[in-house]
Amino acid sequence: AQSVTQLGSHVSVSEGALVLLRCNYSSSVPPYLFWYVQYPNQGLQLLLKYTTGATLVKGINGFEAEFKKSETSFHLTKPSAHMSDAAEYFCAVTPGGLGFQKLVFGTGTRLLVSP
Amino acid sequence: DTEVTQTPKHLVMGMTNKKSLKCEQHMGHRAMYWYKQKAKKPPELMFVYSYEKLSINESVPSRFSPECPNSSLLNLHLHALQPEDSALYLCASSLHTGNTEAFFGQGTRLTVV
Numbered sequence: 001a002q003s004v005t006q007l008g009s010h011v012s013v014s015e016g017a018l019v020l021l022r023c024n025y026s027s028s029v030p031p032y033l034f035w036y037v038q039y040p041n042q043g044l045q046l047l048l049k050y051t052t053g054a055t056l057v058k059g060i061n062g063f064e065a066e067f068k069k070s071e072t073s074f075h076l077t078k079p080s081a082h083m084s085d086a087a088e089y090f091c092a093v094t095p096g097g098l099g100f101q102k103l104v105f106g107t108g109t110r111l112l113v114s115p
Numbered sequence: 116d117t118e119v120t121q122t123p124k125h126l127v128m129g130m131t132n133k134k135s136l137k138c139e140q141h142m143g144h145r146a147m148y149w150y151k152q153k154a155k156k157p158p159e160l161m162f163v164y165s166y167e168k169l170s171i172n173e174s175v176p177s178r179f180s181p182e183c184p185n186s187s188l189l190n191l192h193l194h195a196l197q198p199e200d201s202a203l204y205l206c207a208s209s210l211h212t213g214n215t216e217a218f219f220g221q222g223t224r225l226t227v228v
Contacts, residue, residue, distance in 0.1 A: 043220050
C-alpha cells in the first residue's frame with residue numbers, strides 16, 4: 001500500500017525566502033510522485049511529477065522537487081517565494097505499473113507568504 | 116484545450132432535492148474521476164470511469180449516482196443528500212487510468228441545507 005506524509009500543516013515564509021515543503025512516502029513498489037497546488041476554492045493544478053529517470057524534477061512557477069529513494073522523500077522547493085505562491089500544496093503517490101493506480105494524497109501543507 | 120470544466124461552480128440544495136453536477140473535457144481523455152474534498156482535507160476518490168464504463172466505486176452511498184454519457188462528459192446525480200455531504204466536488208480526467216497526469220476542474224462547491 002502507498003501512503004504520503006507531509007510534515008507541517010502550515011509553513012510560513014517571507015517573500016523572497018526559500019520555500020521547502022516536505023513529503024515522505026511509503027510504497028512497496030517504485031512510486032510515481034506528484035505535487036499539486038490548490039488555491040482557495042479552486043481545483044488542483046499539477047506542479048510537477050516524478051515517474052522515472054532524472055531524480056531532480058522541475059515544474060511550473062519555479063518549483064522543483066528531488067526524488068530521494070534512500071530517504072523515501074520528495075520535498076518541494078522554490079528558491080524565492082512570491083506572494084502568489086500562497087496556497088495549499090498536496091503531495092501524492094501512486095505505485096508505478098499498469099492499470100488503474102489510485103492517487104493517494106497527503107494531508108496538505110498550507111504555504112503562507114508574508115511581505 | 117487543457118481544461119476540465121465543471122458546472123455549476125456553486126450549488127445549494129435541500130435534502131429532498133435532486134440536482135446534477137456536470138464535468139466536461141475535450142482533451143481526448145478516456146479516464147474521468149469524481150473526487151470529494153471536505154474543508155482542510157485532501158481530495159478523496161469517489162468514482163473512476165474508464166472508456167465510459169464505471170470501473171471504480173469507492174463505496175460511495177447510492178444517493179450519489181455517476182453517469183458518463185460519452186467520452187467527454189461526466190455527470191454526478193445527487194438525490195436525498197445530507198448536510199455532511201456538503202463539500203467541494205472535483206472532477207478530473209487523464210489520458211487513461213494508468214499513471215498519467217490528472218487534470219482537475221475548478222470544482223463545484225455544494226452546500227446541503
